Amino acid sequence: MGIQSVELLLDEQGDAAIRAQWQALLDAGLPSSGSHPAPSNRPHITLTARQRIDPARENVVQRLLSALPLPIQIGSPTIFGRPHRSMVLVRTVVPTAALLRFQLAVHLALGDSPDVSRVCLPDAWTPHVTLARLPAAQISAAITVIAGMDCPPVNAVRLRRWDSDAAREWML
Template identity: 45%
Template sequence: MSDIVSLELVFDDESDAAIRGEWDALVAADLPSQARHTGESNRPHITLLVRPTLADVDGALLADALPRGMTLGAPVLFGTGRTRVIARSVVPSAALLDFHARVHDLAGAGDDGDHTQPGAWTPHVTLARRVPLERLGDALRVLAADAPLERTVRAVGIRRWETATKTVSEVVSRGTLEGC
């Protein structure tokens, strides 16, 4: 998929700041980090759905499920080749998995990215992309020293990200969402 549309869970200010603290710790160690991505749309999030096109989703039908507390777990690695993505895993409670399926039901049928389909979704928050294999140990040591193994966070909204137009719009918000 080249141009995509995604729906993403976003966090309250306290949770957002805690994740950004992990990003900053990686930068301080001269490692790849999402903090180095200075685009206006860059913020900690959990991707719920990715597809080439997406009709509008009625956020009011999801508002009752927010805010949503959840637990970020240990780091997880994605990718192949000479680099990896480092992310924080999200403990997949039954309620979170049900919510994810509900988002997909409301979005209707579509050409979803394999990694976001119900039953195949690995919820996570990206901390760094393109981490060279020889620096993975350094990055994991920094994260282990800087943050607890588990962290409770609170998602308060869903945003829509469209790569073709580079626009972000709020789908639903039930709390403080600065710079959605």
């Protein structure tokens, strides 16, 4: 079974800044999230991921749209994962009180569920934007490539739903 998620999308400036980092990794011959050709592949911040999201709850989430735009500060690069597996290179997102409240509100709007990804539970969530999945041996090179490619303050401006089983997105 796939994953369904609710994600924040960045404004044009934030989207362009992350895409520039994706492209820099590609230009260096490294793995990058930019290598996926699907139109739905875009920089985002996953607020929640679970096996199933009840479509009837989407209208409750839509009520949260009035909080957008939400100021976002993209932070430094970091790594998720374990060295013997594929690592994930991300840009952290500064967890402001407003962002944490918004993520909690989305979680509550969708209802508690045992199939929520444990890393998306409000007390465990680390906001980030994924740059690449790569072997541990390429981490140093990847960080060198994106060093100095800081992101200006941006805004999260839209919410989207993603269904990995159907490989489909839609805006809320």
